[in-house]
Amino acid sequence: MIEVSGVNKTFILGDSTVHALADINLRIEQGEYISVMGPSGSGKSTLLNMLGLLDRPDNGRYSLNGVDTQTLDENERARLRREQIGFVFQAYHLIARLTARENVEMPLMLAGVPARERHEAVAGILDRLGIAKRADHLPNQLSGGERQRVAIGRSIVMKPALLLADEPTGNLDSRSGAEVTEILENLNRDGITLLIVTHDNSMGERASRRIRMVDGAVAADQRFERVV
């Protein structure tokens, strides 16, 4: 589903240039479970943002489900994000003035789905993520784990093919971290392509494909039998 070839991204900071992505070549099939690890500053987030069409590479090719994304304008990229890509961030990025339910509904609302259909679509997700009881709470009334589950709910409400998670457990204690990981893995089992950036070795080693980045380049790309 994803084909990346010869992709570079450099940032110029003062008089030093940082090669955040250095000649990346990747092929990802539908339904894969991939972890991306590596030292801080190695380009993990940059890679994820590029795959999520939040950022543009300087050069190279990136095709998503057969669409060459480098030729798309911003509106078309927004449409691909809306329809095919879900994001989970370390910092949750919930809208503070909206309830858990409304946050989950947000993508549907932006897409113009009527309220009743939204409620139906969201009810099952809230249930499945174990936050149905907290649906009418504001984010600041929720624990970190609950917040991240709301964010996950929001990321999958449009039924994307690709789920990108940038250190989703980075702000969580180990128990809620494990719960969030399990939720993400369950989604992957249902067919979504899951790519998780993580610092946590034990989490990274759960993935069947592990990519290691160093200085913007893919240093290792290994496939394993699913352990768990």
Place this chain on the structure above:
Amino acid sequence: MRLLDLLRFSLLALRRQRFRSAMLLTAVGLGVGAVVVLTALGEGARGYVLGEFAYLGKDTVIMMPGRKETTGGMPPITGVAAHAITLEEMEVLQRAVPGVTALAPMVMGNGPVSYKSRERDSMVIGTTAAFFPLRQLQIAQGRNLPELALGEGKQVAVIGQKLKEALFDSGRAIGQWVRLRDYRFRVVGVLAGSGDSFGADLSEAIFIPVASAQAVFNVHGLFRVTLKVKENYQVEAVKSAIAKQMQLLHNGELDVTIISPDAMLSTFDSILQVMTLGVAGIGAISLVVSGILVMNVTLMSVKQRTAEIGLLKALGAPSSQVRTLFLTEAALIAAAGAVLGMLLGHLLVFTGTQIYPDVPFATPAWALWASLALAIGTALVFAWLPAQQAADMEPVNALGKK
């Protein structure tokens, strides 16, 4: 995004930034309120002036002694002229100027009118029977002054409603004799209604034949003359015919002022309309100034909600949608401010009508719509730049900001 969702989302956002919203609401509210109040004042003044002259028909012409020196100014109220206008001249006018159909000369004065032990200081108007239809005054009881030759006096009077009540209470006035200075007049008619005009309350006046008034006050000249132009005659043409005749009578000197209220009114009307527009413009300026506030507040809001903008983009909101969100917030607050301003303005206008019931204060409908449109339009124009800034943000950069 559905309209209802859009409005709700914007309202929630506005509620989060209460202070800024309140500031904008106040600014727009004051601007719109100013337009409402100022145009109501302008319209009130216009209505008041027009109402004061409304009793004069299109086909009347007023002549008074004295000549205004500068064109376009107000005619002299107390004309001190070399030549007075006399009754004899009016007789000449009636004969010599074909366009004049009716003519009501006026001699004015004040005097004590008494009946038995009751006495009232009244306005005394010496005139002819033609006066009442010309001024659109109705006789409620009895009859009009008799048709007399201009120079002929007679001891009869028509009195106003209030004067009648002051002297006779609810008793019968018709046929009674009242005293004015050394003369006695038999009441033949009582006026209907309050007859308020020119700021003078005609219902407190007594009307007697013009020659009798000249005798009572020992005056020769007329205070003014109201003339009615015959059907199918041009008012302006008759005016100049009268002027020519008067000039002839006054040894070639044109020392009378002749005005047609209709022409005067339309001048007044346009002056007052311009005034209303002018004060509306002052209100509008304050509205436009509030636009600068709208811009700053929206700018602040965009800065503060950068991460939210990044998120919306990550969720697939196109740039136009992000722009719409911020424009909607600005338009909503402007609309709310406008409604608030209208309520406030109307309250003030209502208070004004309570204090000055004679002045028809009223905000014209166009001012309401224009101020609402201007408030929203200004908000949209000034919010556009910051909203476009939000729309143009790179999603990855926006998301990174805290």
